[in-house]
Amino acid sequence: MKPLQEQKLWMYEKMVESRHFEDLIKRAYFEGKQPVFNMAKGPLPGEMHLSDGQEPCAVGVCAHLAPQDSVTATHRPHHTAIAKGVNLNAMASEIFGRANGLSGGRGGHMHLFDKAVNFCCSGIIAQGMGPAVGAAMASKLRGQQHVAVAFIGEGAANQGAFHETLNLAAVWNAPVVFVIEDNAYGISVAKRAATAIERNADRAVAYGMPGVFVPGNDPDLVFDVAGEAVARARAGEGPSLIEIETIRLEGHFMGDAEGYRPEGEKDALHARDPIKLYRARLENQDIPPADLDKIEQVAKQRVSAAFEHARQSPAPVSEDAFTTVFA
Amino acid sequence: MEKKRKLTIAKAMSEAIALEMRTSPEVLVMGEDIAKLGGVFGNTQGLLDEFGPDRVRDTPISETAFIGTAVGMAAAGMKPVVELMFVDFFGVCMDAIYNLAAKQSYFSGGNVTCPMVLMTSVGGGYGDAGQHSQALFATFGHLPGLKVVIPSNAYDAKGMMAAAISDPNPVVFMFHKALQGMGWLGTVPRSITHVPEERYTIALDHAHIVREGRDITLVGLGHTVHLALDAAAELEGEGIEAEVIDLRSIAPLDRETIIRSVAKTGALISVDDDYHSYGVGAEILANVAEQDDLHLKAPLKRISYPDIPVPFAPEMEHAVLPNAGKIVTAARKLLKESAHV
Numbered sequence: 001m002k003p004l005q006e007q008k009l010w011m012y013e014k015m016v017e018s019r020h021f022e023d024l025i026k027r028a029y030f031e032g033k034q035p036v037f038n039m040a041k042g043p044l045p046g047e048m049h050l051s052d053g054q055e056p057c058a059v060g061v062c063a064h065l066a067p068q069d070s071v072t073a074t075h076r077p078h079h080t081a082i083a084k085g086v087n088l089n090a091m092a093s094e095i096f097g098r099a100n101g102l103s104g105g106r107g108g109h110m111h112l113f114d115k116a117v118n119f120c121c122s123g124i125i126a127q128g129m130g131p132a133v134g135a136a137m138a139s140k141l142r143g144q145q146h147v148a149v150a151f152i153g154e155g156a157a158n159q160g161a162f163h164e165t166l167n168l169a170a171v172w173n174a175p176v177v178f179v180i181e182d183n184a185y186g187i188s189v190a191k192r193a194a195t196a197i198e199r200n201a202d203r204a205v206a207y208g209m210p211g212v213f214v215p216g217n218d219p220d221l222v223f224d225v226a227g228e229a230v231a232r233a234r235a236g237e238g239p240s241l242i243e244i245e246t247i248r249l250e251g252h253f254m255g256d257a258e259g260y261r262p263e264g265e266k267d268a269l270h271a272r273d274p275i276k277l278y279r280a281r282l283e284n285q286d287i288p289p290a291d292l293d294k295i296e297q298v299a300k301q302r303v304s305a306a307f308e309h310a311r312q313s314p315a316p317v318s319e320d321a322f323t324t325v326f327a
Numbered sequence: 328m329e330k331k332r333k334l335t336i337a338k339a340m341s342e343a344i345a346l347e348m349r350t351s352p353e354v355l356v357m358g359e360d361i362a363k364l365g366g367v368f369g370n371t372q373g374l375l376d377e378f379g380p381d382r383v384r385d386t387p388i389s390e391t392a393f394i395g396t397a398v399g400m401a402a403a404g405m406k407p408v409v410e411l412m413f414v415d416f417f418g419v420c421m422d423a424i425y426n427l428a429a430k431q432s433y434f435s436g437g438n439v440t441c442p443m444v445l446m447t448s449v450g451g452g453y454g455d456a457g458q459h460s461q462a463l464f465a466t467f468g469h470l471p472g473l474k475v476v477i478p479s480n481a482y483d484a485k486g487m488m489a490a491a492i493s494d495p496n497p498v499v500f501m502f503h504k505a506l507q508g509m510g511w512l513g514t515v516p517r518s519i520t521h522v523p524e525e526r527y528t529i530a531l532d533h534a535h536i537v538r539e540g541r542d543i544t545l546v547g548l549g550h551t552v553h554l555a556l557d558a559a560a561e562l563e564g565e566g567i568e569a570e571v572i573d574l575r576s577i578a579p580l581d582r583e584t585i586i587r588s589v590a591k592t593g594a595l596i597s598v599d600d601d602y603h604s605y606g607v608g609a610e611i612l613a614n615v616a617e618q619d620d621l622h623l624k625a626p627l628k629r630i631s632y633p634d635i636p637v638p639f640a641p642e643m644e645h646a647v648l649p650n651a652g653k654i655v656t657a658a659r660k661l662l663k664e665s666a667h668v
Binding site: 070072101102103104106107111113115118120122124127129130131132133134135136137138139141148160161164165167168171172323324325326327 | 355381382384386387389390391392393394395396397398399400401402403404405407419422423426427430431432433434435436437438439440441442471472474495496
C-alpha cells in the first residue's frame with residue numbers, strides 16, 4: 001500500500017509539527033533548570049521524554065486512522081498524539097500544567113487523554129495494550145468497524161502484558177494493531193542486552209498473527225505495512241504486530257547524559273534524521289521545495305501558537321486537585 | 328403474607344447482573360471460568376445461557392490483559408463486569424487496576440470515565456492458605472479513584488451490584504467466601520436472605536446500622552458483620568446493648584454514621600479480617616480519634632487479622648482469625664474497665 005502524494009505531504013507535515021513541538025519543549029524545559037539542573041523547576045517540571053527521530057512510526061500508522069479509531073501510546077507520546085490529531089492547544093496547555101489542558105493539568109505529558117480523537121497514553125510500560133484491546137472489542141461488539149492501535153517500545157515486548165494481550169487479542173480476534181517502536185534502548189539498556197531474539201516481530205508467530213518488521217525508519221514503509229494491518233483489523237480478520245526500526249535522537253528523558261551510547265552513535269543517528277531524509281525524498285519526487293517550505297511554515301506556526309496559548313493560559317487552582325477523581 | 332425468596336449472595340449477584348444486562352446492552356461479563364462454569368463462586372450462573380458468549384466471555388488466565396481490556400472497554404462507554412477470581416491474584420494485574428482504571432477519570436479531567444465492576448472473592452477460614460485466603464480490603468481502600476464495597480448478605484449484594492454496575496466509576500466488588508452460599512465452602516446462614524425479584528439499588532456510600540444499641544459500637548464488613556451480630560447477641564444476655572454497623576463500603580467510608588454511633592455509645596470495636604497494621608480498623612479508629620467532641624468511655628479497639636501470612640493448618644488459621652468470642656471478650660473488658668456496666 002503506497003501513500004498518495006497528499007498522504008506523503010500529510011506525513012511530512014505531521015513529522016515537522018511533532019519535531020517543532022519537541023524543539024519548543026527543549027527550549028522551555030531548561031528555563032529555570034540552569035545552571036543547576038532541578039527537575040522540579042521551570043515551566044515544565046517533571047520527566048520529559050522526547051520523540052525526536054521516532055516520527056515515522058506515528059505518521060505512517062496514524063495516516064490510516066480516523067478520529068473514531070483508538071490509540072494508546074507510551075510515556076513518549078507527543079509524536080503519536082500529534083499524528084492522531086490530539087488538540088494541539090489543549091495538549092500544549094496540559095504539558096505546561098495549565099487549567100485548560102486536556103485534563104486541566106492533572107495528567108501532564110505522560111498522561112494525555114483526548115476523548116474527541118480516542119487517544120490516551122500511560123507512563124507504565126506495555127500497560128496501554130490491554131485498553132487498546134478493550135477499545136477494539138467495544139467496536140467489534142457494537143458491530144462497528146473502528147480499530148485500535150497500541151504503540152509500545154521494544155522494551156515493552158519483554159513485559160507480561162505484551163504476551164498476555166497478544167494472546168487475548170488473537171483468541172478474541174480483536175481489531176487491533178500492536179506497533180513496536182524499536183529505538184534500540186530501554187532507557188540505557190541496549191535491546192540486545194535485554195531481548196532474547198533479534199526481531200520482536202517474530203514473537204507474533206507464538207500468537208498466530210502476522211508479525212512484520214519494518215526496517216529503516218521509513219514513513220512510506222511504515223505506511224505500507226500499517227495500512228495492511230489496519231485494513232486487516234477493519235475487515236474483521238484480527239490483530240497484527242508491527243515492529244518498526246526507529247531511532248531515538250535524544251536521551252531517554254531530558255537531562256539524560258547518554259553515557260551508555262557508543263562513541264559516535266549520536267552523530268550517526270542524526271545523519272539518519274528521518275525528517276531530513278524524507279524531505280530529500282519528496283524533493284527527488286519533484287515536489288517543489290517551496291511547497292515543502294510552506295508546509296513547514298504552517299506546521300511550525302501552529303505549534304508556536306499552541307505554545308503561546310499554553311504559556312498565556314491560567315494555572316489551575318489548588319482546589320482543582322480534588323475534582324474529577326471520580327466521575 | 329409476602330412470599331420469601333431466600334437467595335445466597337452468589338445467586339443475588341448473578342440475578343443483579345442479569346437484570347442490568349437485560350436493560351443495558353453495554354454491560355458484559357468477563358473473567359476466568361465465568362461463562363460455562365458460572366463462576367468458581369457461582370456469581371455468574373445462568374448468564375451464558377441467557378446472554379450468549381459475546382457478552383459472557385471466558386478469558387485466558389491473563390488478568391493483566393483482560394482487566395486492562397475492561398478499562399479500554401469502559402473508556403469506550405461499555406460497562407464491563409470483570410471477575411478477578413481471588414483478590415490474592417491482584418499482584419499480577421495491579422497496574423490495570425490502580426494506574427489505569429483508578430486514574431482514567433482524573434487523567435482525563437473527567438472526560439473519560441471508567442464504569443467497570445471488578446468482582447473478587449476475599450477471606451479465609453477454610454484451609455486454602457496464604458495465597459487464596461486474604462482479605463486485602465485496605466490495599467484497595469487505600470487507592471484513590473476506586474470504590475471498594477462488600478455485601479454481608481444477599482439482599483445487599485443484589486442492590487449493591489445493581490448500583491455498582493450503574494456507577495460511572497470503577498467499583499471493586501468484594502464478596503466473602505464464608506458468605507457466598509457455595510455448598511463446598513460452608514455459609515453463614517444469616518447471609519442467605521429474602522431478595523425481591525425486581526431491580527433495586529443500595530447506595531454504595533452509606534453504612535447500614537444492622538442492630539441498634541446504646542452501650543458499644545461494633546463496626547464490621549462482610550463476614551465480620553456476622554461475627555459482630557453473634558457477639559451482640561451474646562452480650563445482650565449480659566445486659567450490654569451493642570450497636571452493629573455494616574460498613575458495606577470502605578471507599579468511600581461512611582465516617583458520619585460511625586461517628587454518630589460512637590457519639591451515642593461512647594465505645595468502639597472495629598472488626599475486620601484484613602491484616603492489622605495500616606488496616607480498616609486503623610482507619611476507623613483514626614476517624615473517631617480525630618473528632619474532638621466525642622466523649623469516649625473506653626479506649627478505641629480494633630480486632631483484625633494479625634500481621635502474618637494466612638497459615639494452612641486449621642489449628643493455626645482458626646486461632647488467628649477474628650471470631651465472636653474475641654469481640655465479646657474485648658467488649659466486656661472495655662466496658663468493665665470503663666465501669667459503665
